[in-house]
Amino acid sequence: MILQKVVDLAIKIKVIESIPGRLRVNVPKIKKIPEEWQVEDENLTLVFLVIKGVKSVSFSYLTGDVLFIYNEEISDEKKILRAVRRMIQIAISYRKEFEHITEDITIDELKNEIARMADIIKDEMSKFGKS
Numbered sequence: 466m467i468l469q470k471v472v473d474l475a476i477k478i479k480v481i482e483s484i485p486g487r488l489r490v491n492v493p494k495i496k497k498i499p500e501e502w503q504v505e506d507e508n509l510t511l512v513f514l515v516i517k518g519v520k521s522v523s524f525s526y527l528t529g530d531v532l533f534i535y536n537e538e539i540s541d542e543k544k545i546l547r548a549v550r551r552m553i554q555i556a557i558s559y560r561k562e563f564e565h566i567t568e569d570i571t572i573d574e575l576k577n578e579i580a581r582m583a584d585i586i587k588d589e590m591s592k593f594g595k596s
Contacts, residue, residue, distance in 0.1 A: 485537035495529040512583040515590045516548040555589045
């Protein structure tokens with residue numbers, strides 16, 4: 466339930482800034498994720514490192530911005546956005562796996578579920594050549 470809501474909130478993506486090696490996108494609905502669900506967890510950012518060429522990712526619940534630093538010789542805006550959308554589709558396709566999660570989940574349990582979803586996404590993305 467909770468991850469389904471988070472995935473639903475993350476679907477709209479707007480490019481804010483794109484220069485070679487740096488892509489900032491805004492996902493307005495990230496700001497609407499309730500504070501108790503806002504997890505600073507490395508699994509949340511590390512999952513994006515599966516995208517070919519991406520060196521680092523950071524995000525802000527306050528602004529809804531996600532910043533990708535990438536090797537411009539390997540990737541570009543279109544490839545990164547395509548990969549992010551594929552990741553969202555993967556997360557949506559696995560919703561049923563996470564229906565047991567309720568709003569009274571503890572932070573540690575939520576982190577475990579995020580790690581599990583991250584593993585699923587990494588595995589599925591590897592089947593597509595990481596984009």
